[in-house]
Amino acid sequence: MKLVLLSLFCAVLGLLNAWPENPQRRRPWWNQLPRTIGARSVVESSSRIVGGVAVNITEFPYQISLSSASGSHMCGGSIIGSRWILTAGHCAFSSEKPLQQVRIGSTDRTSGGKVLRLDRVVQHPQYDSYAIDYDFALLELKQDLLFDESNQAVELPRQDEELADGSLCRVSGWGNTQNVQESSRYLRAADVPSVNQEQCATAYESFGGITERMLCAGYKEGGKDACQGDSGGPLVSGGKLVGVVSWGLGCAQPNYPGVYSRVASVRSWIEEITGI
Ligand code: ARG
Numbered sequence: 001m002k003l004v005l006l007s008l009f010c011a012v013l014g015l016l017n018a019w020p021e022n023p024q025r026r027r028p029w030w031n032q033l034p035r036t037i038g039a040r041s042v043v044e045s046s047s048r049i050v051g052g053v054a055v056n057i058t059e060f061p062y063q064i065s066l067s068s069a070s071g072s073h074m075c076g077g078s079i080i081g082s083r084w085i086l087t088a089g090h091c092a093f094s095s096e097k098p099l100q101q102v103r104i105g106s107t108d109r110t111s112g113g114k115v116l117r118l119d120r121v122v123q124h125p126q127y128d129s130y131a132i133d134y135d136f137a138l139l140e141l142k143q144d145l146l147f148d149e150s151n152q153a154v155e156l157p158r159q160d161e162e163l164a165d166g167s168l169c170r171v172s173g174w175g176n177t178q179n180v181q182e183s184s185r186y187l188r189a190a191d192v193p194s195v196n197q198e199q200c201a202t203a204y205e206s207f208g209g210i211t212e213r214m215l216c217a218g219y220k221e222g223g224k225d226a227c228q229g230d231s232g233g234p235l236v237s238g239g240k241l242v243g244v245v246s247w248g249l250g251c252a253q254p255n256y257p258g259v260y261s262r263v264a265s266v267r268s269w270i271e272e273i274t275g276i
Contacts (some may be wrong), residue, residue, distance in 0.1 A: 049173050050252035051224035052190030057107040060172045062154035062241070063187060065109045066091055066139070066232060069099040073109045073184075076173040076233020077102060077139065078241050079153045081276040085139040087232035088244050088261060089127035092137035102139065105150035107187045109174040113150065117142045122273050124266060133211045135246045135261040137232075138273050154234060154241045156276070159267035161240075165196040169217045169237040171245060171258070173230030190224040192217040194237065195257045203255055213265045215243055218257030225258045227251035235260045 057063065066075040066087055075091035085102055092100065098118040106113030120140040127134045145151055157163075172189035200216035201209045210216065217235060218225055226233065226245040235243030243260025250256060263270075270276060 049171065049175055049188040049190050049225075049230055050227050052172075052188040055107075055172065055187050055189045057105060057113070057150045057187060060187060060189065060234070061105070061150050061152035062236075063172050063234060065103040065106075065174055067101055067103065069101065071101070071115075073174055073229065074100070075229070075231045076245060078234040078244075079104065079145065079151065080156060080241065080270070081153050081274055082144045082147070083141045084274045084276060085141065086241065086244060086263070086270065087137050087139060088246055089123050089135045089137045090129060090132065090246075091232035092121045092123060092139060094121050094123045094137075098139075100139075102141070104145065105148070108185055109187070110185055116145075124269065131208065131211065132214075132247050132259075134213050134266065136244060136263075136266055136269075138270065140274075154236060155239055156267060156270065157240045157242055157264040159264060161264045161267075163194050163215065163237060163242050163264070165194060167194045167237045167242075168192075169194055169235050169242060171217070171226045171230065171233065171235045171243075171260075173226060173233035173245065175227040175229035184229060190226075192219065192224050192235075192258065194242075200257055200259070203257065204249070204259070207249065210259060213262050214246065214259050215262040216257040216259050217243065218248075218252070220255060222252045222254035222256070225252035 062079045064077045065073050066077050067073050077085045077087035080086045098121045103115050104113050118139050119142045122138040124134040124136040170191050174184045195216040230245045233245045241263050246259050246261045248258045
């Protein structure tokens with residue numbers, strides 16, 4: 001069921017990125033041109049980070065844009081070390097020669113900053129595209145980053161570090177719109193409180209609930225949220241990367257908070273792969 005949700009909300013993303021870098025890969029059905037997506041995609045098509053404000057990369061120096069070989073924005077991600085980016089499992093594809101690239105240090109996702117190639121993509125071994133469980137991937141850069149005011153690593157939580165309900169979190173990204181040229185070109189961010197795990201599980205009960213690798217954030221009345229194209233991007237609380245944009249029912253809908261991959265649940269795996 002969650003796959004269906006993800007499908008709906010990432011369909012625009014899929015459409016905009018025909019994976020030209022990997023013609024052998026069969027386009028999954030949820031990335032086909034959807035005649036069946038209907039009203040929902042129309043309703044969401046003008047959404048980006050919903051209810052947020054335009055921000056500068058220097059305020060979010062860990063934010064990166066993950067793009068296809070042709071350079072079109074696909075997903076967000078976060079710098080976690082001089083050579084490593086953390087993004088969502090559904091944003092990255094393991095391959096011997098990764099062709100996706102990242103843009104760092106730019107508020108504008110179409111130019112500026114630096115575009116870097118990837119050396120390696122490590123999807124979480126337990127990533128489950130059906131349940132959207134363990135929705136994480138680590139991207140190793142070909143070269144070390146030089147940190148400056150627009151490029152910085154974000155701090156990570158400890159393994160299983162808890163996040164108190166109602167903690168203020170900040171989500172950022174360049175979520176896609178159908179008007180690609182303008183509306184999602186510059187970085188935006190929104191503040192959302194973390195939601196109690198049981199409450200979120202109840203909200204999503206009919207969609208298979210949520211796992212311990214997920215956390216939710218949003219207002220009961222909706223209005224502020226991540227949206228398609230923000231996936232893989234950072235949810236930061238108290239200076240730590242607590243979540244990775246993953247999925248949700250629509251965007252900014254009342255009673256349906258955004259669902260994020262819970263970074264603290266895979267902190268040891270991150271260390272094992274990256275040494276960070
Ligand atoms: N799966 C979407 C993507 O790939 C992100 C959806 C986030 N949705 C939400 N309501 N927070 O961009």
